Each structure stands twice: as structure tokens, then as C-alpha cells.
Amino acid sequence: MNLFNIISELEKVDPEIMDRLSHRRSALSALGSLGKKMALAAAPIAIGSAFNKVLGQNNLADTTAVLNYALLLERLEYSFYDQALKAATLTPTLTGAARTAIETIRGHEQAHVNLLKTALGAAAAPEPANGFDFGGAFATYPTFLTFAQAFEDTGVRAYKGQAGNIPRDFSPTVGGATVNVLTVALQIHSVEARHAAHIRYMRRGAAAGAQANIMPWIVGKESNGAPAAVYGAGNPVATFPAEDNIMQATLTLTTGLGATYSAEDVSAAFDEALDNTTVTNIAKSVVTF
């Protein structure tokens, strides 16, 4: 298979493909060495998300599909932390408070998996037959945290992108109790955001390279070494803009609110959503499952 033939075919469908690809390439080259490793791993998504017009959209058919999508992401996250806690490469570094925090997070992901499986009942999709292969994610403590940030921030965007697809009055009986599915999804969503904030906080620590510039929230679309697509736009871009978005509803928040705010503060004040196709592509770019 010839990559250039593919791109040339794509150009017929999407004339701007080369612009997007080369823009992405220059963005990637600006990253550090760890960034480059992640970027290499992320190459498929760089190409995949470059032709948004062909791929990328929210296309889950019903609430069951939404919940199975959530189940897959939770299984991925649980497996990620479980493998990390068992990885010999991380034994010397993932210790003390850091280990405790990762155990806490793993516990939450496990609880989310169980909850979603219970809610789905017989409709729950099976686990991927060969599990999840995270490649070199556990090579070093900083690499592990870079991946963790990518998964948590993506998870937050993923749940946000589905909120509107869950009927707000859908309250089935689960385990004898009436459960409003939208509320539960939101309750998981904010826990993922807490995880993301803590992982980002951990990256500021000495063992993780003392990256004091990493805030608990997302500033602009800074990826901090994670795949750029995690913070990029989804499809359609109007609904799923990149994380550096400064417009909400029809307002430009930097200048349109009667006070002047920096683009950094405005972008950080709102987390953006992502469609399921873009999220799945991001996951598949760094995980084999």
C-alpha cells in the first residue's frame, strides 16, 4: 500500500488535506524527545484526524451504544492503570503517594466498568479479546504520566461529547434502584476531570521532570508531550473545537464580555468536547485493542 497514493486519493475528497498534514507535522517537530516518541505512536491519528471530512463524527446510534462506548473507554483506563501498577519498569518510581493516587484512580475506573456493565446487562459488549496493549507507555515514570494525562483529558472530552445523546429523562431500574443515566454520566465525567487534574499535578513533581508549567487545567491546546490530537478539534469543528477555543455560544470571550481576558484564561475556563470517532481514533493511535 502506498501512502502517497492514499493521500492523493484523499486530496480529491478533501483538498485541504496537505495543509492539515504539514501543519500537524510542524507542530509535532516542535515537541521534545518524549513528545517525539508519543508523536510517532500517534502518527495514525495525525493522519486520521487530518481528513476530518472523511472520518470523525458522533455516530453512536442509541444510549446502549453510548454506554458501550463509555464501557470501552473505562476498560481501557482501568487496564492502563492496572498494568502500570504491575509494571516492573515502574516499581522503583511509582511509589508512596503517587502509587496510592494511581490505586485510587484505578479503583474508580474499575467501579465505572462495573457500573456500566450492570447498567447494560446483557447488552454489555465483551472485553477486547486480546486486552489492551499500551506499547512503551510504562517505560518510564514520566512516559506513564504523559499517557495518563492523555487518557484522562480524552476521557473528559469523550463523556462531554455524549451528554447530549443521552435522553435526560432516561431513568431505568438498575440493581433495584432508579438511575438517571445522564446524571450518572455527568458524575463519572467530573471524576475523570478530577483524575486529569491530579495527574497533571503529579507531572509537576521532581520525579516526573518538575514540569511546573503544567497546570491542573488545559491551557490553550498545550499537549505537554501527549498526542496533539487529544487537544485538537473533533468533527464537526463548530461543535467540537480544539481546546484553545475562545468562543462560546456566539461570544468571543476574550473581548466580548465587557472586560478583557487572556486567551489562555478563556480557553482554560472551558473544556471542550469530542465526537466518538475522534476519541476512538486517538485511543487506537496509542493503544492496540
Added chain:
Amino acid sequence: MSNLLKKEGEEADLSTPLLVPIKRRSFFMYAGATAGATALLLSGCDDDNEDDKTPAAGTVSLGMGDIGVLNYAYALEQLEAAFYAQVIATPYANMSADEKTALTAIAKHEAIHRDFFKAAIPEASRIPGLNPDFSSITFTSRDSVLGAAKTFEDLGVAAYNGAGRLIQDPKYLLLAGKIVSVEARHAAYIRDLITPGSFSGSDVVDANGLDQALPVSTVLAAAQKYIKETINGDNVGK
């Protein structure tokens, strides 16, 4: 500026109008007028109320339906923005440079949320600027400030989580979703400042791995001590 909802309605995207119909809007104008009238009435009665040591600031009704939810969010964001503005204006003793940077950023985020809701809710149905009551907070004390910040952030997360299902328009739900995860990031950060590793402690995240989702009445009962006006949220989302 304050006509965002109307402006959107006039644009091409009419498939999902931001606000259902004029009927509703005119109802809120009426509701807003009632809120104002109640406030007037209460202050008029002030002389008769011998138990009141401070002048009654009146009652503010959040309104109903989606506008009620937006006003609810606006009220909470006003509270948070005022709180962090004070934290930055009078920093507690020994605030580290890192803390100052982060708290300043949080103050900006909350001010942006507040100003966004102010701009997004039509003036006729928007609640007024509220007067905060931070008399229970000692701004010179790190413990007091961070304790209050934790309360506000966790409460904000629980409020948005609980209000999600009350929102009729998916666009507003998405907007609320964009804000709540930032509040959760704030909450996690503040908690880690107080007790490292408590970002998702068992007091806020239950055995099912779920964050809190609280009804409007519970949230307002907890927030009321920080607001001089009496907030009435009985019809939010109805």
C-alpha cells in the same frame, strides 16, 4: 451583549432554537418583575421586622425552565468569582508563588464564567448582581480560604451534575459540561493543596466512582450563608 439568546434565534440555525418561544421569554420578564417586586416589598417591610439586624437584601427568584438553570449557574459563578477576587486582593499569609499563579488563574476562570452567563442570559430574565457574605471566611488564613474554596468547588461540581438532567436544550447541557469539568479540576487542585492525594476523596466520590450530584434545593441551602439575598430556586428546570 445581553441579547445572546435572541441573537442566536435570529440566525440561520433555527433547528434548535436556544430558547423555546416568546411565550416563555415573556413569562420570564414577568417572573423577573415579580422578583424585583418581592425585593421591594421585603425592604418595604424592613421596619416591621424587629429581629433583623441587617437590612434585608430581598429575595431573588431564579426563574423556571432553562433560564432558571442558567440563573442558578450565574448565581453560583458570581459567588465563586467574588470569593476568588477577594482571595487575590488580600492574599493569605505565605501564599507561595505557585499557589498565587494557580489561584489567580482560577479567579479568572470564575470571572469568565460569571461574565459569560451575564452576557448569555437575556437581561429581562437575568437575576441581578448578588451581594456576597464572606463574613464566615478569614481571608488572612490559608486554612480558612482553602477550606471555603473546597466547599465552593465541590458544591459547584455537585450543582452542575445535579442540574444536567433539568436542562432541556442540549446546547446548554454542552455548555454546562464544558464548565463543570473545569470546576472539577479546580476542586481537585484545591483539595490536593489542603491534603495531597485528596483530589477525589471518598467524601465526594462514592464507592461506585461517582461524584456528587445534588438537587437545587440542597445546593442553595449550602450556598445561602454566603449570599445576602435569599435565593429561591423552587422552579429551576420546571
